[in-house]
Amino acid sequence: MWQRGDRTEVTCIACGETVPRSKAREYDKHGDRWDREDKEFEHLCKPCYRMLCHQPRKGxxxxxxxxxxxxxxxxxxxxxxxxxxxxxxxxxxxxxxxx
Known part of the structure; x- marks a missing residue:
């Protein structure tokens, strides 16, 4: 599995909990997590990620x-x-x- 950097723990931007990277999801505030060039992603723990609205958010x-x-x-x-x-x-x- 491809991983960016050597961070093994990340902090959820929604609840502030520190979780293992494997227990988190990447969050791209621009809604394009597939374009990875020159980006630093924020993270959400899985429970917060499940509560996110996954509707398009262009603009x-x-x-x-x-x-x-x-x-x-x-x-x-x-x-x-x-x-x-x-x-x-x-x-x-x-x-x-x-x-």
Whole structure:
């Protein structure tokens, strides 16, 4: 089995638990874990990984950053995020169904 580096234990980014690498799953915040060139992966323990939503998330990281995730108070972030999601939904409705 191919392994990157010599790390035998990793820390889960969701719960903070340190687990053996064999008991964890790689997490790529850009959603493309198959493109491995020049990447440093974060990890999730298997229980946290199972709770993850595995739906496509194209553009989510950009949306979170633009809404100020981690940089503004939670209420401000939620307002910005909600407005951005609503604007995207309105834009998709105007374009009509994708074929």
């Amino acid at each position: 989510l990281e950009t949306l979170l950053a633009e809404a100020g995730a981690g940089d503004v108070p939670q209420s401000e972030f939620l307002r910005r995020f909600s407005e951005a999601v609503d604007a995207e939904a309105d834009s998709e409705n105007e374009r009509g169904p994708q074929q």
